[in-house]
Amino acid sequence: MNPRLALAVSAGKLAGVAARRAGRGGGTALPGLVAERVDPGLVGHLASQLQRGRVTVSGTNGKTTTSRVIASILEAAGMPYVHNREGSNLMRGLASTLLGAAGPSGAIPRAVHSFGLFEVDEATLPLAVPELRPTVLAFTNLFRDQLDRYGEVDTVFALWSEALAKAPRDATLVLNADDPSVAELASGWAGPVHWYGLEDPSFSTAAAGAADARWCRSCGGSYRYERRYFAHVGLWRCRGCERRRPEPQTAARDVTLALGDAAFAVEGAGSLQMRLTGAYNVYNALAAVAVARVLAVPSSAIIAGVGAARPAFGRQEVVEVQGRRLHLLLCKNPAGANQVLLLLASVGGEGLKVATLLNDRFADGQDVSWTWDVDYEVLAGKVERCWAAGDRAEDMALRLTYAGWPRCDSVVHEPGALIEAILAGSEAGEDIFVIPTYTAMLDLRAELVRIGAAQPFFEAE
Amino acid sequence: MSTPPAYALTAVHLYPDILNIYGDRGNIIALRYRCEARGIALQVREVTVGDAFDPAECDIILAGGGQDREQRRIADDLQARGPALRAAIDGGLPALVVCGGFQLFGHRYVDHQGGVIPGISVFDLETRHPGPRADRCIGDVILDTPEGEVVGFENHGGRTYLAPGQAPFGRVRRGFGNNAEDGTEGARTANAIGTYLHGSLLPKNPALTDELILLALRRRYGPDVTLPPLADDAERAAHATAARTAERRSRAAG
DSSP, X not given: OOHHHHHXXXXXXXXXXXXXXXXXXXXXXXXHHHHHHHOTTHHHHHHTTOTTEEEEEEOSSOHHHHHHHHHHHHHHHTOOEEEOTTOOOSHHHHHHHHHHHSOTTSOOTTGGGOEEEEEOOGGGHHHHHHHHOOSEEEEOOOOOOOHHHHOOHHXXXXXXXXXXXXXXXXXXEEEETTOHHHHGGGTTOOSOEEEEEEOOGGGOOOOOTTOOOOBOTTTOOBEEEEXXXXXXXXXXXXXXXXXXOOOOSEEEEEEEEOSXXXXXXXXXXXXXXXXXXXHHHHHHHHHHHHHHHHTTOOHHHHHHHHHXXXXXXXXXXXXXXXXXXXXXXXXXXXHHHHHHHHHHHHHSOSSEEEEEEOOOSTTTOSOGGGGXXXXXXXXXXXXXXXXXXXXXXXXXXXXXXXXXXXXXSOEESSHHHHHHHHHHTOOTTOEEEEEEOHHHHHHHHHHHHHTTSSOOHHHHO | OOOOOOOEEEEEEESTTTSOTTSTHHHHHHHHHHHHTTTOEEEEEEEOTTOOXXXXXXXXXXXXXXXXXXXXXXXXXXXXXXXXXXXXXHTTXXXXXXXXXXXXXXXXXXXXXXXXXXXXXXXXXXXXXXXXXXXXXXXXXXXXXXXXXXXXXXXXXXXXXXXXXXXXXXXXXXSOTTTSSSOEESEEXXXXXXXXXXXXXXXXXXXXXHHHHHXXXXXXXXTTOOOOXXXXXXXXXXXXXXXXXXXXHHHHTO
């Protein structure tokens, strides 16, 4: 074993112990940060031990959920794996995860038989790929995200292309056939590609809201849609050249959605049921099924794994507070928010009670203008009572007013005040739909933990 | 009290399918909301590449921002509309063009490789991109304008330089503005406003929204038209939060 690596591993592990002693919670980034200082090649050295294969999952939305479903499938198949489950998807998070898996010398037990499963931030992918040397690279979708952080959609596409140029030539790409931007990643890729997509005419919609792929990246022609599922996702075809939505090897049919669960069928794998819902989660599960098929996981384990997958914290998690069921529906960008609103519009019924939380910290994006690209209007007339909260609660309240929602019951910054307002405006047994941005979700969850309604997330895992 | 006359306005949203990157749709939503609240019928026409459109027949023009690739896509079409748009704006047509739309209402946009996208010279200005290594101008903005304090958020790579005599939209109190050097932000010619501010701009700056509506109404219905005030507490609260955020972040940045 490389002495520098062993030193880095010890330093990182020590930092993790110190952070936990100091009461810094999960401390998911610090050990990696420290260890990488000692050995900048740490991630590569540790990941290379995982000889069964290494999977990266990237995309604007659905990275965490897709990775969790893959993990659940591997679990059901009895296949060992290392996974950055707590969701730190930058280099230091990958380093911390690998450190946690390694022994004091830097050796990962059972590494020869283990998979590596890594959710990777979009902008981190070009750095992570040369280190992880993935055998499978899965991509979920490409939407505008925090423009002040990631830059424009074209910038992210360029980063992914750069990452692919550094990927092992024989790696398999697992791509969403229905997203033309993701599909374009296959151009110039000489290795194998496994496509997944939705084959369900009942999902067809005319809503092009938040579409972020309008022109073919090969020829500049515009796209026309034989069927549009949402935004720019669907059965597309370029008007200017031969490019069209590829035929998926892993296709979902007969999708049915309910408030807390969904079902769909995959040819060759069978009928799948899951405790996740919304078209976006069908895509996430489908991406996971596609990865599992590439890894040659048997269908029985795929069915069991999808069925056993649970939402990541804050993503369709249900927390009970004095008899009210709070459905936490994390939304990080317009496309994600639109998906949640469409889900509520289709299966939520009338007389909805909805709380929206808008923060503007670094991880949320400091620019809140994206809320004006979200179709809150689809719930106008269906919302009976609403609350606005978070650092930018006032911006949120204004957005909802202009969307035709009723006047907010309360506009507050603190999660504790929000919970009180919700309790005052609802009865036991009611469903309250809570739509927070990322740090607003963390704050709210911390408050729910404080009042004893929820478990801290690293214990709930 | 007599019933107010029934007013109707037509807003044209230029290239909504192409220039729409920073929530600029919110500007349309705000115009519609504040017109409807006063019984003014607002028709919004979306005009994109190749669509027939006579600026003389509309009451307000809006355009948003886009990536460089998207600006190139509209450049020829916008050039063809240039003379008619300039004539209408000289005649007092109100307009609000944001970010990419603002840049192309100047003389030209010069990208970081020296490539030029010609604009339509409504404003006497040009925009240059200082190169891929230069930082983008990103952050909260507070402006002092003739219409009062305006708040928003900017995110642009290009630096815009006003020719001598070209009025800005406002002066920067917090933020970068046109070029991070001279304290100007945006441009104003007759009733046309160009700016880098999104957020969206109009919802949080209701006085500006009302000014655009009033200019449009007076142009069509005569100088005696007035606008009844609205309650505006939600708008004022959002404006105050944005201004507070800008001050706090500006202090944190030193």
